[in-house]
Amino acid sequence: MKAEFTLKKMPVASGEPVQYFMDLGTDFLQVNNLIGREIHLEHTGYECLACGSDEPVYARGFCKKCFFEAPQAAPWFIHPEQSRAHLGEEDRDLAYEQRIQLAPHVVYLAKTSGIKVGVTRRANLPDRWIDQGADEALVVLETPNRYLAGITEVALKAHITDKTQWKGMLSARVAPDDLQAVWAGLRDFVPDETRLYIVSSTKVQRFTYPVQNYPPQFKAVKLDKDKRISGRLAGIKGQYLIFDDGRVFNVRNHEGYRVLLKV
Ligand SMILES: [Zn+2]
Structure with a gap:
């Protein structure tokens, strides 16, 4: 072929x-x-x-021009807390930003190289977890937009990483930590503004590669x-x-x- x-x-x-x-x-x-x-x-x-x-x-x-100008290359993809569509404020293309940012989002914990916190659109699951090579994942908040998920992630990042170490992720060893137990230790750090979006009951999902x-x-x-x-x-x-x-x-x-x- x-x-x-x-x-x-x-x-x-x-x-x-x-x-x-x-x-x-x-x-x-x-x-x-x-x-x-x-x-x-x-x-x-x-x-x-x-x-x-x-x-x-x-x-x-993206080419250099698009990286700095195209709506799909904007920094709020990497930094969800910089989302502004919920205020009606345009970054590069308001209609595009409203379509992506105002869709339902989740905050999740995933077991990759260790346990990390992340944000994605609900429609991106479970693909987002698989793209990161997560062995396990748990949804902890469901928010109506990207901004609210983003500010929650920023608050949780003070206590847990938001990065994946690729060599650890690729090793055969699965981190022993229990996602539900890690979440129990983190939920007090969710900001007041987003506490109402905490998911009451949620199940750990597992992936094999x-x-x-x-x-x-x-x-x-x-x-x-x-x-x-x-x-x-x-x-x-x-x-x-x-x-x-x-x-x-x-x-x-x-x-x-x-x-x-x-x-
Ligand atoms: Zn281009």
């Missing part, structure tokens, strides 16, 4: 294990089927996720450095392709890169 396409975050589907796909533009490739096989990736160019330009990707799949064998050590590879990357695929977790020699390729960090894939 041979296909040239623009890399995007791999679409996922729930399952035991999770199912991963590669969006080829015209078709979807089932990446789980490639586990155990030799794959070759070659960098052939760029395509900005917003404007389609072939300028080099500046960050997050298609990994044949976890290499003992990991080394990240990037298409900026190596124009060609080849190896035998040992598994997939989060948005990482794991090669059997311990090299790992973060698909999400290569959004907007044109590649030629040979299997």
Whole structure:
């Protein structure tokens, strides 16, 4: 098989294990089927996720112009507490911001490399957890907009991380902590303004990933450095392709890169 396409975050589907796909533009490739096989990736160019330009990707799949101007590249994606659509205030495109920011959001705890707090639109679940390689996740608040979820996350971040350490996430070891117990210790730190959105009863969700064998050590590879990357695929977790020699390729960090894939 041979296909040239623009890399995007791999679409996922729930399952035991999770199912991963590669969006080829015209078709979807089932990446789980490639586990155990030799794959070759070659960098052939760029395509900005917003404007389609072939300028080099500046960050997050966007060319430099779009990174600083396109509504889908705005800083409130990374910093939900900077959301302003609930006040009717425009950042880059108010209609776009209202559509995303005023949708129902959740604050969650996820077990990745350790236990982290995060925010996402409710419609993004469970994909968001799978993208982060979470072994377990728990919804703790449901809010009517992104701002309220964001200020809750900021308050909880004083007590728990909001980051995933990728090497820890990719190790086979699952952190022993109990999510419900961690939440019991955190709920007093939810701000008064958002306490009414605490979810009264919620269940821990668990995920298993298609990994044949976890290499003992990991080394990240990037298409900026190596124009060609080849190896035998040992598994997939989060948005990482794991090669059997311990090299790992973060698909999400290569959004907007044109590649030629040979299997
Ligand atoms: Zn662009």
